Structure formats: C-alpha cells, structure tokens
Amino acid sequence: MATDVHGSVTDTDTEPERRPYPGPVDSGAAVEVGGLVRSFGDRAVIDDLHLTIRPGEFVALLGRSGCGKSTLLRVLAGLDREIDGGVLVPRRKAVAFQAPRLMPWKRVWRNVLLGLPGRPERDAAIRALEEVGLGHRADAWPKTLSGGEAQRASLARALVREPDLLLLDEPFGALDALTRIKAQRLVAELWQERGCAVLLVTHDVEEALLLADRALVMEGGRIAYETAVDLPRPRDVSDPRFGALRARLLDRLGVEGKEGPEARETEPGTHADTSVAA
Amino acid sequence: MTVDQAVAGHAPPDISAGPVQSSLAKGEAREREEVRRGVTVADGGGGPELARVVPVSGRRRSVPRWLRRTVGPLALLVLWQVLSASGVLEADILASPGTIAATAGDLVSDGALPSAMLVSLQRVAVGLLLGGMTGVVLALASGLSRLGEDLIDATVQMLRSIPWVGVIPLFIIWLGIGEAPKIALISLGVAFHLYLNVYAGIRGVDAQLVEAGTSLGLSRWGLIRHVVLPGALPNAMTGLRYSLATAWLALVFGEQINADDGLGFLMNQAREFFRTDVIVVCLVVYAILGLIADFLVRTLERLLLQWRPTFTGQ
Numbered sequence: 001m002a003t004d005v006h007g008s009v010t011d012t013d014t015e016p017e018r019r020p021y022p023g024p025v026d027s028g029a030a031v032e033v034g035g036l037v038r039s040f041g042d043r044a045v046i047d048d049l050h051l052t053i054r055p056g057e058f059v060a061l062l063g064r065s066g067c068g069k070s071t072l073l074r075v076l077a078g079l080d081r082e083i084d085g086g087v088l089v090p091r092r093k094a095v096a097f098q099a100p101r102l103m104p105w106k107r108v109w110r111n112v113l114l115g116l117p118g119r120p121e122r123d124a125a126i127r128a129l130e131e132v133g134l135g136h137r138a139d140a141w142p143k144t145l146s147g148g149e150a151q152r153a154s155l156a157r158a159l160v161r162e163p164d165l166l167l168l169d170e171p172f173g174a175l176d177a178l179t180r181i182k183a184q185r186l187v188a189e190l191w192q193e194r195g196c197a198v199l200l201v202t203h204d205v206e207e208a209l210l211l212a213d214r215a216l217v218m219e220g221g222r223i224a225y226e227t228a229v230d231l232p233r234p235r236d237v238s239d240p241r242f243g244a245l246r247a248r249l250l251d252r253l254g255v256e257g258k259e260g261p262e263a264r265e266t267e268p269g270t271h272a273d274t275s276v277a278a
Numbered sequence: 279m280t281v282d283q284a285v286a287g288h289a290p291p292d293i294s295a296g297p298v299q300s301s302l303a304k305g306e307a308r309e310r311e312e313v314r315r316g317v318t319v320a321d322g323g324g325g326p327e328l329a330r331v332v333p334v335s336g337r338r339r340s341v342p343r344w345l346r347r348t349v350g351p352l353a354l355l356v357l358w359q360v361l362s363a364s365g366v367l368e369a370d371i372l373a374s375p376g377t378i379a380a381t382a383g384d385l386v387s388d389g390a391l392p393s394a395m396l397v398s399l400q401r402v403a404v405g406l407l408l409g410g411m412t413g414v415v416l417a418l419a420s421g422l423s424r425l426g427e428d429l430i431d432a433t434v435q436m437l438r439s440i441p442w443v444g445v446i447p448l449f450i451i452w453l454g455i456g457e458a459p460k461i462a463l464i465s466l467g468v469a470f471h472l473y474l475n476v477y478a479g480i481r482g483v484d485a486q487l488v489e490a491g492t493s494l495g496l497s498r499w500g501l502i503r504h505v506v507l508p509g510a511l512p513n514a515m516t517g518l519r520y521s522l523a524t525a526w527l528a529l530v531f532g533e534q535i536n537a538d539d540g541l542g543f544l545m546n547q548a549r550e551f552f553r554t555d556v557i558v559v560c561l562v563v564y565a566i567l568g569l570i571a572d573f574l575v576r577t578l579e580r581l582l583l584q585w586r587p588t589f590t591g592q
Contacts, residue, residue: 021319040473043288077493078445078492078493079489079492079493084532094493094494095490097486097490099486101487101490102507103487103490103491103504104585104587105508105509105585106504106585113492114494114496114504115491115494115495115496115500116495117495141584141585142585143585143586143587157494161494161495193445206308208543228318
C-alpha cells in the first residue's frame with residue numbers, strides 16, 4: 001500500500017528520538033498505533049497502547065466508561081494531538097459522533113457536503129443521503145429531523161468522504177431501541193458495500209458482536225483483551241456461540257455474564273444503559 | 279342535602295372528588311351522582327370511586343381580545359380630550375389630542391416634519407453604520423483570537439462601565455456642536471451593544487460543532503465561516519436590536535445639543551414657544567420610527583434565523 005494514503009498523527013512538537021517506541025511501520029494496515037500515550041495531568045488515560053486494524057476490517061472497541069476508548073477514537077480522528085507515540089491513520093477518514101452534530105444553520109444536504117474539498121455537487125450529497133434512506137429530507141433543516149434521521153444524516157456526511165477508515169463513537173447510544181436496531185443494520189450494510197475499515201466505540205457488547213470482525217476490550221489504558229468474532233453474518237443473538245462470546249466479553253468487562261439469550265434482559269451495562277444519552 | 283354532604287355520605291375516604299365537587303355546576307353534579315351510583319352497583323362497591331373529567335365546553339364567546347386591549351388606550355385618549363376641552367388641562371401644559379393631530383397634519387403638509395425626520399434618520403443611519411462596524415470588527419478580533427481578546431476585551435469591559443450619555447460634554451469639547459458629536463454618541467452606544475453580543479455569541483458557539491467541523495476537514499477560515507459566524511448570528515441579531523434601541527435614545531440625547539435641524543431642533547424650538555402639541559408630535563414620531571426599526575430587525579431575524587430550533591414565528 002502506498003505511503004501517501006497515510007497521514008501521521010503525532011505530537012505537535014515532535015522529537016522522534018525521545019519516543020519510547022521507534023514508530024510504527026507502514027505495513028499496509030489501515031491503522032497502526034504503537035506505544036501511544038495520552039495523559040491528562042498525571043493520569044495516563046492511554047498508556048502504551050498498540051493497535052493494528054486491517055483495511056476493510058470492522059473492529060469494535062469495548063470498555064467501561066472512562067477507560068479511554070473515546071479518547072483513543074479522538075486521537076485516531078486527529079482531534080486530540082497532545083500525544084506521545086506513533087499513530088498512522090488513513091488520510092481519508094471520517095467520524096460519526098454520538099450526537100449527530102449537524103450544523104443547525106445548514107440544510108441537510110449542505111451539512112453532508114461541509115468540508116469536502118473543491119466544489120462538490122448537490123448530487124453527491126443526494127446520493128449519500130439516498131444510501132442512508134434520507135434522500136427525501138435533503139432540503140430539510142436539521143431541527144426537523146428525528147433522532148434516527150439526524151444520526152443517518154451524520155452517517156451520510158461521514159460516508160460522502162469515501163473514507164478508508166470510519167470512526168464511530170457510540171453512534172447508536174442516543175437512539176431508542178427500535179431505531180438502534182435499524183441503524184445497526186444500516187451500518188452493517190454500508191460497511192459491506194464500502195469495504196472501509198471501521199472502528200466502533202461502544203459499551204454495548206451485543207452491538208459489538210452483531211457488527212464486528214474483532215472485539216477489543218480496553219482497560220488500564222491499553223487493549224487488555226481481544227477476540228475474533230468468528231460468526232456467520234447476518235448474526236443471530238440466539239446462536240449459542242454468540243451467547244458464549246457475549247458471556248466471555250461481559251466477564252472481561254467485569255459484569256457477570258450468563259449464557260443464553262434469556263439472560264439478556266437482566267444484564268446491566270448492556271442494552272439498558274445505551275438508551276441514556278451521554 | 280348539599281353536594282358536599284353527598285360526598286361525605288359515602289363511607290370510603292374520598293380524595294379524588296372533594297375539591298372538584300364544589301366547582302361543578304348543580305346539574306353536572308346530579309349527573310355525576312347518577313354515574314357514580316351506576317358504577318357502584320356494577321362494581322359491587324369494590325372499585326375506586328370514579329370522577330368524570332368534565333370537558334371545558336363552549337364557554338360563552340366574549341369580546342375579542344384585541345378589542346378589549348384597545349379599550350384602555352382609547353379611554354385614556356377620550357379622557358385626555360375631555361379634560362382639554364373642559365379647560366382643566368391647559369394647552370401650555372399639554373395640548374389636546376385633536377390639536378396634536380391637526381398640528382401633525384400641518385407639520386407634514388408644510389414639509390417641516392418630513393425634512394426633520396430625514397435629517398434625524400440620516401444621523402441614526404450613519405451612527406449605526408460607523409458604530410456597528412466598529413463593534414463587529416472589535417468583537418471579531420477579540421472573539422476569534424486569544425491575542426485580540428487580551429488586548430481588546432479587557433479595555434472594552436472597562437470602558438463599558440462609563441455611562442455613555444455622560445460623555446456628551448467631552449464630545450462637545452472635542453467635536454464641537456455640529457453633526458460630529460451626535461453621530462459619535464450614537465456610534466458609541468451602538469458599538470458597545472454590538473461588541474458585547476457578538477463577542478458573547480462567538481464564544482458561545484458549541485465546541486462540539488467546532489470539533490465536528492474540524493473532523494470534517496474544515497480549515498480555520500472554513501470553521502469561522504461555516505461554524506463560528508453562523509453560530510454567533512442569533513446573539514448578533516439580539517445585539518442589533520439592542521443597539522437600534524440605543525441608537526434612538528442616543529439620537530434624542532444628541533439632538534438636544536444645539537441642533538439646527540432634525541427632530542430635536544423641532545422640539546427645542548417648540549419648547550421656546552410653549553408648543554406642547556409640536557413636542558408631542560415629535561415624541562410620537564420618535565416612537566413610530568423606533569417601532570419600525572424594531573420591525574425591520576424582527577423581519578431580518580425571521581429571514582436569517584429560520585433554522586433555529588427555538589424559533590416560533592412563521
């Protein structure tokens with residue numbers, strides 16, 4: 001893979017020889033993180049983290065709240081650059097946040113095109129909106145969209161950039177249960193069509209297992225556990241292997257996991273939490 | 279037996295029906311009694327006592343609201359006219375509404391009022407333009423850069439504590455008694471209001487949106503143009519409304535400085551001849567112009583801020 005698709009996200013006052021890690025090598029991965037440290041004051045939220053994501057791979061990043069998973073996403077997005085260590089990310093990347101973060105003063109289609117280089121055509125926005133089933137709301141003001149529609153518009157805004165890496169920061173967290181299921185399916189379809197690498201930050205184990213090729217658990221500032229999700233798609237929560245994986249991950253997250261789908265209703269820290277907007 | 283006694287006659291504690299009962303009309307109470315009895319029979323006394331939610335049905339149509347609201351001012355006007363006509367209120371103190379209307383007609387037809395209005399409007403327009411530009415430029419400089427904030431904001435916040443009307447004597451010494459001090463006074467009032475609101479607007483822009491803009495690849499200028507400035511617009515419009523009101527006030531003050539034309543001149547001249555009718559006409563004109571200015575800003579808001587979630591107009 002050519003080096004020019006990779007932009008390096010590094011400390012603004014870089015001194016390469018002071019880095020504890022020699023710096024990641026461009027090995028053809030979509031994301032290469034080595035020896036990443038991000039401290040807030042004395043506390044290192046990310047502490048010597050290593051992570052590789054292959055092109056086209058869907059990775060879910062789990063962890064308890066405050067474990068640094070959102071910080072990692074912000075680092076990969078280039079929004080947080082007060083870091084030490086080496087980070088290689090594709091130049092073309094896009095973020096969808098938990099809140100849709102549409103500019104309220106721009107109509108939906110202008111929101112979709114915002115920040116694109118050159119003079120993008122309205123048609124490009126319409127195509128992206130149609131992909132997420134929002135073609136008919138192109139001229140609407142964001143205030144008139146429902147929560148699910150706004151989140152889909154935000155997704156269209158990310159996809160229109162044709163990213164090699166799509167960063168999703170709990171994008172379904174603020175949606176109601178039914179809308180969330182639809183949105184998850186949509187993301188799965190779009191990912192299969194586009195083939196871009198995806199990093200999904202979530203605290204919903206089930207969501208991670210429904211969507212991802214690989215699930216990571218972040219703890220103590222690094223990736224403490226990872227497992228391949230080797231289940232056929234589309235996935236079925238009532239599959240016993242699904243239940244076993246979920247139990248294992250919940251266990252890793254410090255929640256006692258129970259096998260079988262009937263345990264779902266009572267598990268704290270999974271679906272019950274996700275309906276609360278942060 | 280009164281209605282209340284009827285309720286008390288029922289043995290089980292009755293929380294729901296008590297206060298409602300007394301406000302019900304007699305006929306409805308009787309009806310309720312029947313309903314309750316029916317329910318009691320059907321339930322064998324086991325269920326909770328039910329109270330009917332009485333719809334607010336066709337209350338008698340009263341006089342339309344706008345008509346009622348017009349009555350007060352009209353009555354005042356009539357009283358004023360009666361007092362003037364009966365000689366209780368002398369013309370030297372306050373002219374009668376009829377005289378004032380006639381004077382207004384005369385002033386319009388001989389061209390004195392329109393030309394005075396034109397002069398005053400020009401003063402407001404020039405002051406608004408100069409002060410507006412100064413205020414907005416300063417607010418942009420201090421809102422968009424740390425350096426600008428350190429240099430400008432502290433200074434402006436300090437000067438703000440000086441009542442702007444108080445600087446009139448200084449302005450007369452510096453600028454004489456021509457147009458300059460009047461326009462300077464208007465500019466000063468306008469600049470402060472716009473500065474404060476635009477600055478607050480810029481600093482109040484949602485940091486999450488700025489971050490989203492950054493993640494979308496907007497440059498610094500792109501962020502300012504697509505995120506910061508539109509986000510500051512609602513506050514800027516509020517500032518514009520305040521500064522228009524201030525401009526009008528500054529005009530009234532400023533035109534007391536030895537004006538030789540404009541509405542202020544008309545008023546000063548009238549004062550010397552005890553023409554209370556002319557003074558009132560000028561006051562009414564000030565009020566009408568102020569209302570028109572406010573209407574213009576509201577229209578502008580309606581056009582520019584239709585994206586706002588809180589917007590409630592058409």
